[in-house]
């Protein structure tokens with residue numbers, strides 16, 4: 001699947017949310033999308049899912065079955081959870097048992113008889129997740145799935161993502177909390193300034209995971225030098241700064257996670 005020169009804005013004269021985005025997604029890959037609030041993560045996910053169309057550019061090669069769990073699941077529907085899932089199962093031509101089995105796996109069996117309108121935010125989120133998985137998706141898009149989920153479901157979710165990916169499905173997860181930072185083989189995209197980038201620090205981490213830590217940090221140092229000289233050349237030095245933050249070992253993961261969730265590039269010495 002490919003996004004070619006995709007630009008998007010919500011209205012004719014509105015601000016561009018994304019500009020000239022080019023991305024390729026391999027079958028079986030897992031992508032975690034981070035960025036500050038309002039950066040455009042949900043918009044990127046809606047473009048990938050086909051819910052909105054690019055204002056310019058194109059999205060090609062989208063798999064036939066797309067599972068999409070929105071950030072806020074719409075509960076204003078006059079059904080019980082069971083009736084809603086059974087209806088969707090029929091529409092998607094899968095067995096009605098699929099919804100029940102997923103509800104059991106995600107600890108949501110007790111919700112089946114409840115009206116959608118009575119669900120708490122976390123329970124609605126679970127139903128949103130279940131419906132996205134009813135038919136095995138070729139593309140699974142999860143918008144902030146970890147927010148509001150209980151511990152058991154949080155722990156189960158990476159398992160489910162891994163299963164979809166190993167079955168050849170592509171999984172894209174927007175994740176402000178950076179919960180998939182250590183998911184094996186995951187790509188990490190950062191949405192900022194209407195662009196989507198793969199931060200340098202991630203390249204180091206991924207290469208390091210392949211036991212090539214030394215080369216990765218050499219590459220980053222070269223990139224840093226190149227970027228610094230570019231920035232000086234462009235007269236942009238004043239726009240960027242590198243700061244070192246010294247924290248206790250036990251806090252390091254948490255602090256790094258928070259910084260990354262806010263869209264900063266971070267790296268740790270090899």
Ligand SMILES: Nc1ncnc2c1ncn2[C@@H]1O[C@H](COP(=O)(O)OP(=O)(O)OP(=O)(O)O)[C@@H](O)[C@H]1O
Nearest residue numbers: 010017035036037038039040041042043044071176
């Ligand atoms: N339906 C809409 N109509 C107009 N503008 C919108 C709409 N949805 C989002 N926006 C605007 O587009 C920009 C990107 O929003 P988006 O929801 O994609 O960001 P996000 O990174 O997912 O943010 P968050 O982490 O807060 O969910 C924001 O400025 C937002 O106000």
